[in-house]
Amino acid sequence: MNDHFAHSPPESPSPPANPGQAVDFDLFLQCVHCGLCTSACPTFSELGDENDGPRGRIYLMRLVAEGRLGLDDRVRRHLDLCLDCRGCETACPSGVHYGRLIEPFRLAVEQSDRRLVRRFDWFRNLILLRLFPYANRVRLAMKPVRWAQRLGLYEAAERLGLFKLIPGRLGQMVTLVGPPVDPGPKLPKFLAAVGRRRARVAFFVGCVADAMFRHTHWATLRVLQENGCDVLIPAGQGCCGAIHYHAGDSEGARELADQNVHAFDLDELDAVVVNHGGCGAMLKEYVVHWKDDRQAARRRFVAKVKDVNEFLDQLGPIRPTGRIEAVAAYQDACHLGHAQKIREAPRRLLAQIPGLTLCELPETEICCGSAGTYNLNQPEMSGRLIRRKLENVLSTGAQIVLASNAGCLLQIGREVRQQGLPLAVMHPMDLLALSYRGQQPEIPLTAKRRARRP
Ligand code: SF4
Ligand code: SF4
Helix, strand or coil: CCHHHHCCCCCCEEEEHHHHCCHHHHHHHCCCCCCCCHHHHHHHHHHHHHHHCCCHHHHHHHHHHHHCCCCHHHEEEEEEEECCCCCHHHHCCCCCCCCHHHHHHHHHHHHHHHHHHHHHCHHHHHHHHHCCCCHHHHHHHHHHHHHHHHCCCHHHHHCCHHHHHHHHHHHHHHHHCCCCCCCCCCCCCCCCCCCCEEEEEEEEECCCCHHCHHHHHHHHHHHHHCCCCEEEECCCCCCCHHHHHHCCCHHHHHHHHHHHHHHCCCHHEEEEECCCHHHHHHHCCCHHHHHCCCHHHHHHHHEEEEEEEHHHHHHHCCCCCCCCEEEEEECCCCCHHHHCCCCCCHHHCCCCCCCCEECCCCCCCCCCCCCCCCHHHCCCHHHHHHHHHHHHHHHHHEEEEECCCHHHHHHHHHHHHHHCCCCEEEHHHHHHHHHHCCCCCCCCCCCCCCCCCC
């Protein structure tokens, strides 16, 4: 949100010689190698290789930590292919915190043996660390794409497959941009509750979510107002830090975390509400990523962070009255379902919409292949997973796909466009806001001509 907090990506303190030392070894010991997680793992189910499943990856990381295996390219490939979707955490009966193993391990790997690669990785240093986390910069960078869309050039390029000519991660990124939507005005500092005030909350705005899904922010704010919430939108907040953290810049992520912790006056709030699963998971994990003297403040902050579905479900939602006669499938975003364990709350909220038929999506627990920047870094596996996801969506006869995360919405939206499917892709708050206002969603009635894949 605030560019003045931009910083040069600093080098982290000296990394451990063995990346496994960055992980609490007891976490490895919690895994009893039962293998009950393997069928829940998207990469294992696609490839059938034990090394591309959670049990195998845990074993590989443990061998590296013990110094019994070198971190060679083969090991690295198996770890890089992990989506960090945390499906294995949900499936594991022993309560293994897989995310707490893979994330510090990856961070330590990034910081140890790839310093030179990182220094010259322009995409990471410019796009991931200096563009994505700042909404104003993303909006500016998207202007040429928006012009091309308005002139019809973008759609023509997509249909002719011209994006294939843009190499690597940049080519993947361009194709993720959805059609222009009216974002609504700049978010205000305060919005008053409709009717009797039931809660006073602050809203977390984020970065890419604000640049590309401001209409969803507005929908969320309206739903909160309709549910009797005064909403504050404090200045001074920024990106949650997930992009920095997952790109190996723990220090940059820590700066953003502390900026956010200080931006909210917690004493006057019932909750800090966030509407995208990836941001929410990162905010809640501020308490586990670092161990320094600011942990107490982070803990106070995290105690107030609530996903919007979770918050409204706990508050007791006020039933919307606008009928929406449609069939919708809800996709569990991994960082909401697996990382935050929030699965029933969005379903209960959506079930309140009169006329809506909510169907269960087969394999809803399987990642759609977005996974932060995974779809840019691992397009082949990501493509397999999103095609599998859309097959499952189509099998339900749904007209609307719902997901509570920006990455999923972009990933599903791209595949829907490329396959020319007659499906609307929305955040649950978008649909709820329409019902509160007595309006209807725009659902494409017929399939469109397919675009060529990049
Ligand atoms: S992570 Fe859990 S489910 Fe998977 S092998 Fe280990 S103990 Fe079993
Ligand atoms: S995080 Fe996801 S991709 Fe990685 S091992 Fe677990 S289930 Fe598999």
